[in-house]
Amino acid sequence: MKSHFNRSVILPDERIEKMIDTGAWENRLLSEYFLQWVEEFPERVAIKSFSLDRGTVNTLTFSDLDAVVNQISSALQRFKIEFGDVVSFQLENRWEFSAIALACERIGAISNPLLPVYRERELTYMLNLSEAKILIVPKYFRGFDFKSMATRLKKKVSTLQHILILDDDGEDSFASAIDNNYNFKNSENLSANDLMQILFTSGTTGEPKGAMHTANTLLSNIRECAKRFAITSTDVIFCPTPLAHQLGYLCGFLMPTYVGATAVLVDIWDLKKVARIMEDEAATFCMGATPFLNDLAGLDENTQFNLSALRLFVSGGAPIPSALVAKAKKKLSADIISVWGMTEVLVVTTVCLGDADEKIAGTDGVPTPHTSVRVVNDQGDVLPPGNEGFLETSGATVCVGYLKRPELFSVRDEIWFETGDMARIDEDGYIRITGRAKDIIIRGGENIPVVEIEGILYRHEAITQVAIVAMHDERLGEKACAYVQLKPGQSLTLKDVSIFLEAENVAKVYHPERLELIMEMPMTATGKVQKYELRNWAESLL
Numbered sequence: 284m285k286s287h288f289n290r291s292v293i294l295p296d297e298r299i300e301k302m303i304d305t306g307a308w309e310n311r312l313l314s315e316y317f318l319q320w321v322e323e324f325p326e327r328v329a330i331k332s333f334s335l336d337r338g339t340v341n342t343l344t345f346s347d348l349d350a351v352v353n354q355i356s357s358a359l360q361r362f363k364i365e366f367g368d369v370v371s372f373q374l375e376n377r378w379e380f381s382a383i384a385l386a387c388e389r390i391g392a393i394s395n396p397l398l399p400v401y402r403e404r405e406l407t408y409m410l411n412l413s414e415a416k417i418l419i420v421p422k423y424f425r426g427f428d429f430k431s432m433a434t435r436l437k438k439k440v441s442t443l444q445h446i447l448i449l450d451d452d453g454e455d456s457f458a459s460a461i462d463n464n465y466n467f468k469n470s471e472n473l474s475a476n477d478l479m480q481i482l483f484t485s486g487t488t489g490e491p492k493g494a495m496h497t498a499n500t501l502l503s504n505i506r507e508c509a510k511r512f513a514i515t516s517t518d519v520i521f522c523p524t525p526l527a528h529q530l531g532y533l534c535g536f537l538m539p540t541y542v543g544a545t546a547v548l549v550d551i552w553d554l555k556k557v558a559r560i561m562e563d564e565a566a567t568f569c570m571g572a573t574p575f576l577n578d579l580a581g582l583d584e585n586t587q588f589n590l591s592a593l594r595l596f597v598s599g600g601a602p603i604p605s606a607l608v609a610k611a612k613k614k615l616s617a618d619i620i621s622v623w624g625m626t627e628v629l630v631v632t633t634v635c636l637g638d639a640d641e642k643i644a645g646t647d648g649v650p651t652p653h654t655s656v657r658v659v660n661d662q663g664d665v666l667p668p669g670n671e672g673f674l675e676t677s678g679a680t681v682c683v684g685y686l687k688r689p690e691l692f693s694v695r696d697e698i699w700f701e702t703g704d705m706a707r708i709d710e711d712g713y714i715r716i717t718g719r720a721k722d723i724i725i726r727g728g729e730n731i732p733v734v735e736i737e738g739i740l741y742r743h744e745a746i747t748q749v750a751i752v753a754m755h756d757e758r759l760g761e762k763a764c765a766y767v768q769l770k771p772g773q774s775l776t777l778k779d780v781s782i783f784l785e786a787e788n789v790a791k792v793y794h795p796e797r798l799e800l801i802m803e804m805p806m807t808a809t810g811k812v813q814k815y816e817l818r819n820w821a822e823s824l825l
Contacts, residue, residue, distance in 0.1 A: 285367040286393060286477040292495060293684035293692060299476060307653035307679035308499040309506070310475045313540055314388050320543035321349045324516070328545045332378040333560055335551040336425055337450070341378050345543075348382060354461040355386035361463070362445050364416055366391035366470055369481065371415040373397035373406070373527070375424050375550040379449060379457070380526045381536050383419060388479060388498070391470030395481045395493075396527035399424055400729075403432055404788035407439050409483050409491055412686060414442040422451040425551070430455075475499045481686055482529055484626040484730065491732075493686030494627045503679040504629040505537045507651040511633060512595055512620065514568060516543035519592070521566035523549050523557060523575055529626040530599050530728070534570040554578045558588040565592040572728030573598050573607070574758045576619070580611040593617045597633075599624060599728065605644035612640075623647035623716060628700055629680040632656060632714050646713035647706075654678035658708050663695050671717050674706035675699040724751070727759040731793050739787050740765065740780070745773035748804040750812045751795060754821040764821050765795035768804050775800065797824065 287294070302308040320327070325346035332341045343351070364370060370392045374380045380396070387394045395413050397406065410418065418436065420429040433446040447457040475498040483491040508514070522535030526548070539546035547564045549557055552575065561569070569575075576598050582588060593615055599622040611619050621643055624630040632648035642648075650656050657665050658672040666672045677698045685692050693701040705718040724731040733751045740749045748768035753761040769775055777798040784794050799820075805813040 284474070284477050285472075286391070288367065289687075290478070290495065291684050291687050291689040292478065293689065294476060294497070298698075302499065302503075302653075302679055305653065307503050308475065309502070310499065311502065312388060312473065312475055312498050313479075313502065313537065314385065316541050316543070317345075317385060318349070320516070320540075321345045324543060325349075327516075327543070329539070330378045330381055330546045330548065331564060332376070332548045333550070334375075334377060335549060335553055335556055336375070343378055348378075348385070351382050351461070352385045352389060353467065354463070355382055356389045357463060357467040358460045359386060359392060359417070360390055360467045362417060362460075364390065364392050366472065367393065367478075369393045369395050369413045369415045370417055370419070371395040371397055371410060371413065372419040373399060373401065373429065374419065374421060374449070375399050376522060376526050376531070376535070376548040377421075377449075377550060378548065379419075380548075381540070381546070384536060385540070388473070389469060390467060391473040391477070393478045393481055396532060397483070398525055398527045398790075399429075400790040400792045402788045402790050403435060405491065405790060406432070406436055409493070410436060410440040410443060413481055413493060415440065416442055417445040417447065418443055419447045419449070419457060421449045475502075478683075480532070482527075482532070482626050484529075490688070490691075492688055492691055494682045495684050495686055496629075496682050500680055500682060501533070501537060501629070502541065503653060504651070505533060505541045507653065508533070508630055508633070509538060509542055511635060511651060512568070512597065513636065514538060514542050514544065518542070518544045518567045519547060519564055520544050521547045521549075521561055521564070521569045523552050523569070524571045524728075528728070529624070529629065530570060530572075533629060534568075534597065552578075554582070555586065558582060558586075558590065561593065562589050566590075567592050568595050568597070569593060570597040570599070573603055573760055574727045576603065576611055577607055577758055580607060580614045582614065590615055590617075595620060595636075597622055599630070603644055605640070608640055608644040619643055621647055623714065625702060627682045628654075628676050628702070631676050631678075631680065634713075642711075642713060646709065646715050649711070649713045650676075650678075651680075654680055656706075656708070656714055657699065658706055658714075659695070668708050668710050671705055671707045673720060674702045674704045674714065674716070676702060724753040724761050724763050726756075726761055726763065726792065729792055731763055733763075736763075736784070736789065736793050736795070739784065739789060740767075742787075743775075743780075743783050745769055745775045745779075748812070750804065750814060750817055752814055752817045752821050754797060754824045762797065763793075763795040764797040764799060764824060766799045766801055766804070766817050766820075768801055799824075 329345040329348045449457045480496045524531035597620045622633040634648045754764040756762045805816040
């Protein structure tokens with residue numbers, strides 16, 4: 284397949300045959316579902332997009348969205364974007380995200396959503412690896428000049444032929460580019476096993492990895508999640524989670540497009556404004572990391588918001604504390620659902636509607652149909668229920684490899700993906716994530732690549748040793764704490780650390796939020812930092 288060429292796709296015929304035979308993959312494209320709703324419900328609102336940053340609201344019916352998808356498809360083809368080419372777009376939550384992603388599938392291009400927190404350093408690597416031909420960004424978002432960064436990136440990435448800027452009227456204006464009558468050609472050769480999405484995930488090696496997904500891997504997940512959560516076309520799906528994060532992409536873009544529901548998007552989390560939007564739009568379904576749920580459950584009793592329409596809140600990225608489950612259910616009168624997944628394997632386990640509170644707060648759920656999980660020891664032996672070990676998963680939703688990095692795609696027994704998480708499974712088949720074999724921190728659902736940031740800080744002239752570990756945070760779950768040993772006669776503050784990382788073009792979300800200066804780093808006999816000791820120290824930090 285052209286979309287697979289030179290990308291190290293791992294998709295053997297045996298897997299395709301098995302997934303089709305078992306009914307896990309239906310060999311359908313997202314556009315088939317979308318066009319069904321365009322025909323059946325042309326005047327239904329497909330997307331209502333609130334920009335708190337710009338102070339704007341945009342409403343598009345399915346008919347409106349179809350028309351603009353045609354315009355974007357035409358523009359992409361006019362820019363010589365062909366079948367199998369990569370279209371990168373770094374956008375906050377806004378209607379253009381969904382329209383661009385739909386246009387990519389319409390012409391057979393591959394969507395490469397990029398989180399708005401990424402900066403020049405991360406993007407240079409990602410765009411070069413993906414060989415993106417075009418990059419689409421806003422002119423500004425939250426005060427950052429994306430247009431200037433995109434202009435610099437175009438000079439650094441040899442394949443990057445075009446940049447398009449939203450909210451701009453210059454020569455690279457997105458609005459001008461799609462304002463034409465060019466006739467585009469639908470991709471007739473596109474299959475559900477062609478690449479649909481490349482989404483980068485930060486690991487521990489210092490190299491972001493591009494997880495590759497097809498329509499079959501993505502839609503098999505959405506279909507089963509929609510069934511488990513009873514999502515229908517009558518739902519109003521509220522999405523504060525970044526669409527360029529896999530959870531946001533699945534629930535804020537794919538889910539409403541698949542079932543024909545209305546998606547309500549918001550670009551900035553401002554609690555009271557968000558709550559008002561949820562009330563006004565009668566949102567029935569919301570997905571987000573634990574901090575979002577914590578904020579909604581903690582709304583001031585004197586602040587009156589009617590969120591009675593909300594029937595379901597799905598939370599992923601970190602376990603939900605049991606006290607928060609009870610508080611949220613009382614405050615919101617909605618079902619609280621915890622899920623576990625990864626960019627590479629999508630949503631694998633969820634608790635179910637009607638599950639007891641101890642399952643909701645004490646587990647990360649049971650596998651969705653056509654997926655499996657197991658816990659193994661160091662030798663790969665499957666452990667009995669209740670024993671902690673390494674979590675592995677297999678099935679319909681596992682991605683088809685890492686972009687040009689097959690050596691990093693860890694599988695055991697050919698089909699079991701090694702997640703890097705530690706877990707145990709109870710007698711009912713529900714898992715509980717107990718820790719991580721990977722050296723990462725999950726801050727509000729976002730992975731912080733610890734080894735990469737440590738490597739950068741080692742270059743600071745004042746630092747002789749540095750180790751970053753997680754410290755507990757009530758709202759975000761975890762924050763990064765940097766333990767630093769200084770060179771003689773040197774001094775360092777947390778502000779100094781941030782200034783240094785900013786100069787290295789490191790995304791702010793990756794910056795440590797606490798600095799602890801120590802006289803000597805705890806070391807093993809072989810010269811390795813004893814991170815477990817640092818984690819013990821960090822447990823006492825407020």
